[in-house]
Amino acid sequence: MYAVPALAYTNSTISHSEQSKEGNFDVNSLELNEVGVLRVLTTMRDDPYLALSFLKRIEGNGDSLPSVSAYAAVIRIVCSWSLDEKLSSLFVGIIRKGDQGRGFSVVDLLNAVGDAEEDEKLSFLLRSRVSSALVKAYAEVEMFDEAIHLFWGIDQLRWDADADTYLVVVQALYRKGDGEGVEKFHSKLLSSETRKHCGFYMDFIEGLCVNEMSLVGYILLRPLRDANILVDESDLATAxxxxxxxxxxxxxxxxxxxxxxxxxxCGIDPDVSVYSAVVEGHRKNMSFSKALRFVNDKVAQKGERIINPVIASSMLQCWCQMGKFSEALDQVVAFRNLNITLDRFCYNVAFDALIKLGRVDEAVELFREMTCEGIDPDVVNYTTLIGGCCQHGRCGQAIDLIMEMESKGKPPDIVVYNVLAGGLARNAENAYGVLKLMEDRGVKPTSVTHSMVIQGLIVAGKIDEAEALYQSLEEDKPGGNVAGGIVKGYCEAGRLDEAFERFIRLDFPLPKNVYFTLFASLCAAKDIDKAQKLVERMWELGVEPVKSMYGKLIGAWCRVGDVRKAIRFLKVLKGREIVPDLFTYTIMIKTCCRLNKLKQADALFRDMKKRGIRPDVVTYTVLAKNNPEEIDTDMKTCGVKPDVFYYTTAINTYYRLNNEKRARAAIQEMKRGGIVPDVATYTALINSYYRLNNRKKAYDLFLEMKRRRICPDVVTYTVLLNHDPKLDVKREMRDLRIKRDVHYYTVLIHHKCKTGEVEEAERIFREMKESGVEPDVVSYRAIIAGCLRNGYVRDAKRFFQEMREKGIEPPPAEASKNVVLLHTKSNTERRVSRTKIQEALY
DNA sequence: CTAGGGTTAG
Known part of the structure; x- marks a missing residue:
């Protein structure tokens, strides 16, 4: 080999690989001048790792740092082995150390690397590779300016960089918000002078997508296509x-x-997996109906063949997450009729739906059918069923299922045991039996097991037993799992005060979901003071609350109409340097508008802008309810695009303010913008035409929406009935499976009271309660007023009594002020009926 | 860790 002369310096004859393993070059014992170092490095051409460790040794040596040529030599070796990452990390090291004491700059180094190569083509490749690595190194140490600068420098020298480097640079440009640079970058990418191989663009686009810059990829795709860079059909489809x-x-x-x-x-037929990504995206975004609509549209275009098991299970989950379990089951039937293959994921969602509807037997039945179809159930399927059985008190069935698992050679895992143990406990059955079973099977209970049992015991009312178990597990505290079980148990049992007391006494952190459960329960129970104390306690314990909790807390204060407390908490956040987010500001602004504190709303709006939080279309929608014209111009100057929600509000508000001209203009603008009206838009329009006394136009719109296959909802029918009580919509609603709500019933009740049919009104009131719809203040007020007006004083008192017993209070005075503003017409009438009620009752 | 917006009733 060519390394013979150098071996003398190493004073050794060991092989390269052994040396690299040990890294045992004893530089310290050698007197090496620069020439010597270079000669040693020449011998290491075939062992880049050895060269790197050799360099490190010299660096560590102290008195004589490696020269620029030594670095250049190592870099050339590493380069020739295509070890790009090593190269970058070498540069990171050089950059981190800075220039001091080294005597050469990065540019010197680059030149030294390139100059040493005589072959022009090789020199070009070498320089390109090295500068790429250097750009990446700069980006890694977050010296973005240097990275960008160097990148443009490479450009001038007509070197080339790889796709990864382009990626790093575009990332840096966007991060710095350098619009001009981005522009320049894009045109460089597309210019014919620097045209690269197709593979480069494919790599670049893929890189953008995995680095959360897909939008840039999207922006580039069309120009790449137009510039005939991406022409191959299959490449285009992939990209x-x-x-x-x-x-x-x-x-x-x-x-x-x-x-x-x-x-x-462009005529590309997307892979089904592209569709499923969109469906899942909508679902994760909680846009369930969008997800379902998307599939329906695609099916209309291309037929059912696009529904694969992944899409099917997404759809089923959408129905379930909307709480529409029977619809999910209808969907299963539809899938089966269309011969669409379902997998165990789909079936699992179906079991879940049946269980949620309390149809446990049918769930088990479907499970058997699934097995007959040749789908082998997995442990998750069993867990779903076993949990479901427990939820509905079918402990025996749950135990049978776990035995079945064993007999079929599918050993239950810890999750199944936990679910069963917790399930038995909450049904006041013997959970210790499960613990015993686990022990026999060699599955060790964890703190989660104990936590679930304790939680179950509390739900079953066996407080003492739960406490005793907790005491016996004292040493289990660290994760806080078991104590968390106690808190969650009290929460679930509806004993919120006890849950809170328990929680506040604990001086160690709990799992985050415990805080969240308690917090959410407190908010739901409107015990917001305690919810806030919980957040403060988390701070004391050094547990960082999930950011959403701040917004939720403020939202909770807003919902009960206590803006003052909301603002006070906002100030606490300011003190802790926590900036409220867009959501929080929006809900605060909404509440201020609702309570007619328009100045306050405006102040918040300005504050958020000042603190760099950009209002979005939602914020503008909230504000549009008050002064639509001013908000509209502001929104458009800020470049925020209106959507259906916004237009619906704007149109409705203009009509409400009797500004028909602006309302029509808004409708036109919406059409021009290609935004399609939906149920709510139509409903608002129908309502507006009724109010303008144009009954024909109103009803025509109703027919039009149906023609356009926009399905009316309960609000639409409520509007219709409110203005035209004689319409018979019962059948239509039943066919469309539209559930009636409080508003709907209240309109009926109000109408019957007006025509003196009080008994009929009372019957509807009863029907409402029987169908599980809870009457609210408005409906009580309607029935009470109706009874009084027609001389049914005793009935009125009875309803009043009932309302009080349910703890239903009239809304805060401030709130009704705004209601007055919104419904000027009926105001006097209402005031009369209210005094009448009071006169009659006290 | 799901949080914020539109249409309806007094």
């Missing part, structure tokens, strides 16, 4: 697919759908 999926991962569903649209417009 588009990655961009759509990337956008879905980043929750940019609107953009994802529009990218998909572009894709289809």
């Amino acid at each position: 588009y697919g990655k961009v759509v999926k990337g956008l879905c991962n980043e929750m940019k569903l609107e953009e994802a759908e529009s990218a998909l649209h572009d894709m289809e417009e």
Whole structure:
């Protein structure tokens, strides 16, 4: 080998690989001058790792740091082995150390590397590779300016960089908000002078998508296509697919759908997995109906074949997450009729739906059918069923199922045992039996097991037993799991005060979900003072609350109409340097508007802008309810795009303010913007026309919406009935499976009272309660007023009594002020009926 | 860790 002369310096004859393993070059014992170092490095051409460790040794040596040529030599070796990452980390080291004491700059180094190569082509490649690595190194140590600067420098020298480098640079440009740079970058990428291989662009786009910059990928796709850079059909399909999926991962569903649209417009048939990404994206975004609509549209276009088990299970989950369990089951039936294959995930959602509806036997039955279809149930399927049985008190059945698992050679895991143990405990059955069983099977209970049992015991009312178990597990405290079980148990048992007392006494942190459960229960029970104390206690214990809790707390204060406390908490946050987010500001502004504190709303709006939080279309929608004209211009200057929600509010508000001209203009603008009206928009319009006494136009709109296959909802029918009580909509509503709500019943009651049919009104009131719809203040007020007006004083008193017993209070005085503003017409009438009620009752 | 917006009733 060519290394013979150098071996003399090492004073050794060991092989390269052994040396690299040990890294045992004893530099210290050698007197090496620069020439010597270079000669040693020449011998290491075939062992980059050895060269690197050799360099490190010299660096560590102290008195004579490696020269620029020594670095250049190592870099050339590492480069020739394509060890790009090593190269970058070498540069990171050099950059971190800075220039001091080294005597050369990074540019010197770059030149030294390139100059040493005589072959022009090789020199070009070498320089390109090295500068790429250097750009990446700068980005890694967050010296973005240097990275960008160097990148443009490479450009001038006509070197080239790889896709990863482009990625790092575009990331840096966006991060710095350098619009001009971005522009320049994009045109460089597309210019014919610097045209690269197709593979480069594919790598670059993929890189954008995995680094959460899919939007940039989307922006580039069309120009790349137009510039004939991406021409190959299958490449285009891949690139588009990655961009759509990337956008879905980043929750940019609107953009994802529009990218998909572009894709289809170019005649590319997307892979089904692209569709499923969109569906899942919508679902994760909690836009369930959008997810379902998307599938329906695609099915209409391409037929049912696009529904694979993944899409099917997403759809089923959408129904369930909307709480529409029977609809989920109808969907299962539909899938089966269409011969769409379902997998165990789909079936699992179906079991869950049946269980939620209390149809445990049918769940088990379906489980058997699934098995007959040749789908082998897994441990998750069993867990769902066993948990479901326990939830409905079918402990025997649950135990049978766990035995079945064993007999079929599917040993239950810790999760199944935990679910069963907790389930038995909450049914006041013997949970210790499960613990015993676990012991026999060699599955060790964890603190989660104990936590679930304790929680179950509390739900079953066996407080002493739970406490005794807790005491016996004292040493289990660290994770806080078991104590958390106690708190959650009290929460679930509806004993919130005890849960809170328990929680406040604990001086160690609990699992985060415990805080969240208690917090959510307190908010739901409107015990917001305690919810706030909980947050403060978390701070004391050094547990960082989930950021959403701040917004939720403020939202809770807002919901009960206590803006003062909301603002006070906002100040506490300010003191802790926590900036409220867009959500929080929006709900505060909404509440101020609702309570007619318009100045306060405006102040908040300005404050959020000042603190760099950009209002979005939701914020503007909230504000549009008050002064639509001013808000409209502000929104448009800020570049926020209106959507259906916004237009519906604007149109409705203009009509309410009798500004028909602006209302019509808004409708036109909406149409021009390609925004399609939906149920709510139509309903608002129908209502407005009724109020303008244009009954024909109102009803025509109702027919039009149905023609356009926009399904009316309970609000639409409520509006219709409110203005035209004689309409018979019962059948239609039943066919469309529209559930009646408080508003709907209240309109009926009010109408019957007006025509003196008090008994009929009372019957409807009863029907409402029987169908599980809780009457609220408004409905009570309607029935009470109706009874009084028609001389049914005793009935009125009875209803009044009932209302009080339910703890239903009239809304705070401030709130009704705004109501007065919104419904000027009926105001006097209402005031009369209210005094009448009071006169009659006291 | 799900949080904020539109249409209806007194």
